Structure formats: structure tokens, C-alpha cells
Amino acid sequence: MSLLTIRDYRLAFDGYEGTTQVLNGIDLSVDEGEAVGIVGETGCGKSVLARSLLRLNPEPPARIVSGSIHFAGDDVLQMQGAALRRLRGSGIGMVFQDPATYLNPVFTIGRQLEDVLRAHGHRRGIADRSVALLESVQLRDAAALLRRYPHELSGGMRQRVLIAQALAGNPRLLVADEPTTALDVTVQRQVLALIADLVTRLRLTLLLISHDLGVIGALCRRVVVMYAGTIIEDAPIAELLAAPRHPYTRGLLAAVPDLDRPDRLPRGIPGSIPSLRYPPSGCRFHPRCPLVMPLCRSEPPPLAGDRASDPAGDPDGNDADAPSRPSHRVACHAA
Amino acid sequence: MTALLAAEAVVVRFGTHRAVDNVDLVLRDGEALGLVGESGSGKTTMLRLFLRLVDATEGRVLFAGKDITHARDADLRALRRQVQVVFQNPHAALDPRMSVFAAVAEPLRLLGGRSRAALRDQVAALLTDVGLGTEFMARYPHELSGGQKQRVCIARALAPQPRVLLLDEPTSALDVSVQAQIIELLAALRARHGLAYLFVSHNLAVVRLLCERAAVMQNGRIVEQGAAAQVLAEPRHPYTRALLDSVLRVPAT
Numbered sequence: 093m094s095l096l097t098i099r100d101y102r103l104a105f106d107g108y109e110g111t112t113q114v115l116n117g118i119d120l121s122v123d124e125g126e127a128v129g130i131v132g133e134t135g136c137g138k139s140v141l142a143r144s145l146l147r148l149n150p151e152p153p154a155r156i157v158s159g160s161i162h163f164a165g166d167d168v169l170q171m172q173g174a175a176l177r178r179l180r181g182s183g184i185g186m187v188f189q190d191p192a193t194y195l196n197p198v199f200t201i202g203r204q205l206e207d208v209l210r211a212h213g214h215r216r217g218i219a220d221r222s223v224a225l226l227e228s229v230q231l232r233d234a235a236a237l238l239r240r241y242p243h244e245l246s247g248g249m250r251q252r253v254l255i256a257q258a259l260a261g262n263p264r265l266l267v268a269d270e271p272t273t274a275l276d277v278t279v280q281r282q283v284l285a286l287i288a289d290l291v292t293r294l295r296l297t298l299l300l301i302s303h304d305l306g307v308i309g310a311l312c313r314r315v316v317v318m319y320a321g322t323i324i325e326d327a328p329i330a331e332l333l334a335a336p337r338h339p340y341t342r343g344l345l346a347a348v349p350d351l352d353r354p355d356r357l358p359r360g361i362p363g364s365i366p367s368l369r370y371p372p373s374g375c376r377f378h379p380r381c382p383l384v385m386p387l388c389r390s391e392p393p394p395l396a397g398d399r400a401s402d403p404a405g406d407p408d409g410n411d412a413d414a415p416s417r418p419s420h421r422v423a424c425h426a427a
Numbered sequence: 428m429t430a431l432l433a434a435e436a437v438v439v440r441f442g443t444h445r446a447v448d449n450v451d452l453v454l455r456d457g458e459a460l461g462l463v464g465e466s467g468s469g470k471t472t473m474l475r476l477f478l479r480l481v482d483a484t485e486g487r488v489l490f491a492g493k494d495i496t497h498a499r500d501a502d503l504r505a506l507r508r509q510v511q512v513v514f515q516n517p518h519a520a521l522d523p524r525m526s527v528f529a530a531v532a533e534p535l536r537l538l539g540g541r542s543r544a545a546l547r548d549q550v551a552a553l554l555t556d557v558g559l560g561t562e563f564m565a566r567y568p569h570e571l572s573g574g575q576k577q578r579v580c581i582a583r584a585l586a587p588q589p590r591v592l593l594l595d596e597p598t599s600a601l602d603v604s605v606q607a608q609i610i611e612l613l614a615a616l617r618a619r620h621g622l623a624y625l626f627v628s629h630n631l632a633v634v635r636l637l638c639e640r641a642a643v644m645q646n647g648r649i650v651e652q653g654a655a656a657q658v659l660a661e662p663r664h665p666y667t668r669a670l671l672d673s674v675l676r677v678p679a680t
Contacts, residue, residue, distance in 0.1 A: 133602035134573070276465035277629065277673040284675075303602065306675030333677065347607040349632035351659065351674055357636065360608030364572040 095265060095297050096122040096145070101159035103144060106152055112368045114140050116321040116376075118159070119395055124264070127291060127298040129308030129329070131344075132318035135365050138301045141318070142269045145299075146180050147171065164264065181212060185258035189270035191250035195242040201226075201253055202238030205260065212261040225256040230286055248279035252286065259290065266291070269301045284310050305333075305348065317341050320366050320376040323395055327420040337420070337427040340377045375425065383426040397421030430489070431456045431591055431623050432477050432510070437486035439472055439647075446472045448647035449486070454591065459617060459624040461634030461655055463670070464644035470627045473644070474593045477625065478512055479503060508538070511584035515596035517576035521568040527554070527579050528564040534586040553582040556619075558612060574605035578612065585616070591623045598633060606633075613637060631674055635659045643667045 103115040115137050122128050132138045143149050145161065147168060161168040163183055171179060180186075188194050196204060205222040214221060219238070226234035229252040242250055251271060258266060268287060272280035288311055291298050302308050308315050308329065315332055317325040317340070325338040336342045343361040350356060363380040366372050372379050378388040397420055432454040439447035447469045454460050454477075462470045475481045476488060479495065488496045495506055514520045521530055531550045535541060541549070551561045557578040568576055577597060584592055597613070598606040614637060617624060628634050634641055635655055642652035643664065651664040662668045 133604060277675075278465065278669060280675070281673045304675065305677045309677060310675055343604060345677070347603045348677055349607070349610065349630070349636050350677070351632040351635055351671075352676065354632075354635045354656070357614075358603075358607035358610060360606075360611060361604040364574060364605065365602070 093124050094121045095124040095126075095164060096120075096299075097160075097162045099160045101141075101144065101161060102157035103140065103149065104155045104157050106155055110369055111155075113157075113371065114154075114321055114368055115144070116371075118323060120316060120323060120326070122265075122297060122299060124297055125295065126314065127300065127312040129305075129312035129315040130299065130301045130318060131303065131305055131308055131315055133303060133344075133365060135320075135368065136318040137321040137368075138318050139269050142186070142267050142299065142301050145265075145267060146184055146186060147176060148180075148186075177211070181208070181258070181261035181263060183263055184265045184267055185261065185263035187251070187254050187258045187266070187268040187271045190274045191247060191254050192242070192274070194254055195250055197242050199241075200238065201240050201242070201245070205238070205253075205257060208257045208260045221260075225260055226253070228259065228290070229253070229256045231256075246279075247275050248283060251275065251283055255283075255286065255290070259294070262294075263296070265297045265299065267299045267301070270303070271300075272307060273302070273304075280307070287311060305329075305345075309333075317344070320371060321368055322376060322392075322423065323421075324377065324424070325420075325422045326395070326397070327422075331420055337422040338377075338424045339381050339383050339426070343380075375423075381426075383424075385425060387425050391425070393423045393425045395421050395423040429456050429491075430454070431491060432625070433489040434473070434476065434483075435487045435489065437476065437483045437488065439469075439476060439481055440484040445647050447476065447483075450644075450647070450649055452642060452649060452652075454623055454625050456590070457621050457623050458640060459626060459638040461626045461628060461638035461641040462644060463628060463631060463634055463641060465629060465670075467646075468644040469647040470644050471595055472647075474512070474595050474625060474627050477510060477591075477593060479506065508587045509589050510591045510593060511587065511589040512593040512595065513577070513580050513584050513597045516600045517573060517580050518568075518600070520580050521576055523568050525567075526564065527559075527566050527568075527571075530579060531583045531586055534583060538587060549586075550582075553586055554579075556585065556616070557582045558608075572605070573601050574608055577601060577609055581609075581612065581616070585620070589622070591625065594624055594626045594628075596628055596630075597626075599628070599630065610636060631659055631671065643670070 098118050098120045101115055101118040105112045105114055130138045140149060156169055202222055206218050209218050209221055222238055223234040226237055231237055231252050272283050300308055300311055313329055315329045316323055319340050325341050336345055346359045349358045361380055366376060374390045375388045375393050378384045430453045434450050434452045437447055437450050438445060462473060464470045472481060483496055487494055490506055498506060528550055531553055532546050535546055535549055554561060554563055559578050598609050626638055638655045641655040641658040642649050645666045651658055651667045662671060
């Protein structure tokens, strides 16, 4: 059962110097209970997409050009007022990248948790609920922590507080946008373990945005690759790593230095990320693509899929529980 | 190989906090030394110490055998001609009002004694060296991508023909596809010019690629150092092991 369905979603930003097409026809479904990673480089639109799910991109300058986003059957793009407030936090909880900037330095942790709980309609037992929330993210001495200010906490603790806030409204979907990028590796590992634990315990659906396939691999079994405002590949992570089909995905994998293979020099992708104000015609990757054909310059490739991991000639003829949508999709004329 | 930069029993104290706590570290001529550790471990303070941007509270700092712990004025200028730096965030390291030409020419201008034509030729050569065409000379930082800005920063650092580059997380602010380009460039430049690198990074894989030796810092102390291949493959110190275990591999295929 699909919890989140995005169809042909296009988002533009209007500015003094013209219009920037930031998301260009996003098609994505996420099933209840799935953990999906979105990977891509700076400016590919992954954070804007994440914020779109909660309508957090200020409109204007953001403008929805076309498409639809449905969460649990409700049309997110039509929501206003109370419905939108219910969606935010109770339907979808969000954790952002930099825990230092998302907490207010002049209020205690307790006050900031109270604000969130009150926004979700709680009036009584707030202190107890706050303590329970902090304990659910494995923070010790929760009662004492309520009286602390953000600067008295380490980066890892602050991120745990933000996760607690995101969970305060009992959301079904947790969106985590680079939740560990600002943290040291040893702390990153702990925070990822916490998210994994919460996802299992609270039966959350997870959308994890990261530039780091290692982070996504730690929590997700499916990964979506974005480039310049489009989804260019969507596959089970094991399959994506073993047999990437899009030339950009292959380039991205070849660019990651591997600690265990120091003999293998990472190779960069020639050129740089295109401007979204003047995106390349056709396939947006074509100016950097080693496999470019004339068709690529004129025609944007559709995100098409086949059932790569669901062989038609399955000897057992066992396709009763085959996925209802393709398990490996790629947007490339050459693939 | 002789010691080019050396710290001897150095302590750097900020108030009561010992950011660097009795460190001995040697960078030999022509070698690449990776300095790894988490935030707050003191690795950037070490780099700033060698630049003389912070002062040692105790101990000595040497360059080519000469005590520079308290060097001033002319001695300090001579030092900085030999020891140049590339910072983490290229977006913040370039003056938005200076063209690429002005940014790369500035250190040359400060050295003096160049005609306008010579200056132009030299900047052109430096830009070519870092893989940028001469058409970049007239551009301003806002017209450049992150990778291009970092190349300009590297060209500017190379301008006085230093013997040492101090690199403070030079690829951490960049996307992976661009990071790989800068890694390739740094490896090529070292081979071409025989530079020594002090490479400060939390990215162990990048250190493993670029450096012959590695030193691991924790709480202001160096807890392990040795050949990069050994330290980062068969660590002896539990902290190094914990660091290595925390690195998330792209799942094996």
C-alpha cells in the first residue's frame, strides 16, 4: 500500500532574474513501512523535494507548476490551514541537517519540546511526555536535560532532541534530510543506529536524504538517484551498486574513494552540475555523459522500468507477491 | 628526507583548555602526511600552529631546522612564502569582489619585482597548472562552481612557489564527483612540484589515497602515527580502530 505518491511534480522558483525549474517531473511512490534513500549532489533538488512533502518551500517564490503529491490518500498540494498543520508533525515528521540552527539558543530544551507538544494539541502531562520523548531517543538524565540550553549539548545530543521533536506528533513518515552530515563519524554511527531502531520500533516509513551512499546503505534497501531536478535512477540498493544503469550513477560510484581499495583512484565526473535556470536540453546529464547520442540532446529520457530483480522466467512461476511497480527504473536513452 | 616542519613538545592552551597537548610531529620534505581525527581533536590547531596563526604556549615549532616559534616580521614573511594554505570552504576563502586574476596575482604582487606582463603570464601559468583555462582570469567567485573556486584557492597557494601546502579539509565542502577531481589534481601537483602536504581531514579514505604517512589525533594528543597503509589498515590504537569502524562503506557488492 502506497503511503506517499508523487506524480509528475514540477516546482519552480520565481526570482528577479527569471524562473528556475528546480524539480522537473518527479514520479515516486513510497510504500508504508519502506525505507527509501534519496541520493544526489548539491543542487539536485533532493532537499527541495523533501520540503515539498510538508509544503515548507515558501510559495512564492516557490510555485507548483504541475503534478500531485498524495500522502495517505490526501492531496498535499491542496492542503491549507489546519489540514497542513496536521500533516506537519502528525503525518510527516522531519529532521534537518544542522541540529545547531534548528534549536533556538535562548530557550531551554524543555520549553522547545513543550512548544511542539502544545502545537500537537497536548495540554496536560507535558513534562512527563517530554521526558518520555527524550528517553525514546536514548538520552540519559532526561529530566535534567529539559532545563538545559542547546549550547550545553553536544551535536549528537542536539540531533537526538530534534528527532524527539519530529516524533512528538506520532508521524507515520519520517523524513530525514542529511541527519548526520554535521556530525563526526563515531556520532553519526550512533545517530543512524537510533534512527534504525526507531523505524523498527515505531513502524515508521523512512525517507532519508543524503549525499552519502554509505549513510543510505546503512538504513535503506531502496535508493533513488537525483540529478539536476530529476530522478534518473530508482533501484534496490544492492542492485544499484552491482549493476548501475545510468551513466551518472556509474560516475558517482566511481568518484567515491574506497578506504579498503587504496589502489583504486576515484575518478571525477568531467564538467559540473548544470544551472537550473538554463538547464541543458534533452537529458540534463548529456553535456557530461560519456555515452551521449544525438537523441539525448533533444529528447528528455523517461523514467522507465523493468522488473530487473523479478525474472519473468522464474522457475517457480512465483509472481504472486511481485511488486506492483518496476523494481529498477532508469531515465536514460542508452540504458 | 629531512624534517621540513616540526613541532616539538608543543602545547597550545586556549584559556584552560589544552587544544594541543604535548605533540611531537614531523613533516618531511616532499612527503604527504595526513592528520586525522574528529572535530575538536586539535588537528586544525596544529595546522594553524605551523602557519603561526596561533602561538605555542609551550614547546617549539621548527621550519627547515630553524626555530620559528616566535618568528616575527621579515622571518614570518619568509616562512609564509614557503608554507602556504588551502582552506576547507572555498566559498568563504575568496573575496567576492576580487576577480580570479586579482586573487591569484595578489601574493605575487606582495612579493614584488614583477612587470604587469610577467604577472599576467605567471597567473596564466598557475591557472593552467590547476586545470583552469586563462578565460577564468576575468571571472568573479560567484561565477564559479565550488570545484573551480577550490582550484583558484590552490593556484593562489602555489603562487609564491611554496615547499609545503597545508591543506585543511580541502575536499570536505565539495560534492563527491568534484572531490574526486580535486584529489586527482592534488596528487598530480605534488608529483609535478615535489611539494610536501600536511593534509588535515576527517575523511580517512582520502588520506589513504593521498598520503604516505598518517597521524591520528584525539583530545589534543597524537595517539598513533605511522605509514598510512599501516595506520589505516591495521591500527593499533583503540581510538583509530573506532574511527575506522565508524566509516560507512558503500555496501559491498
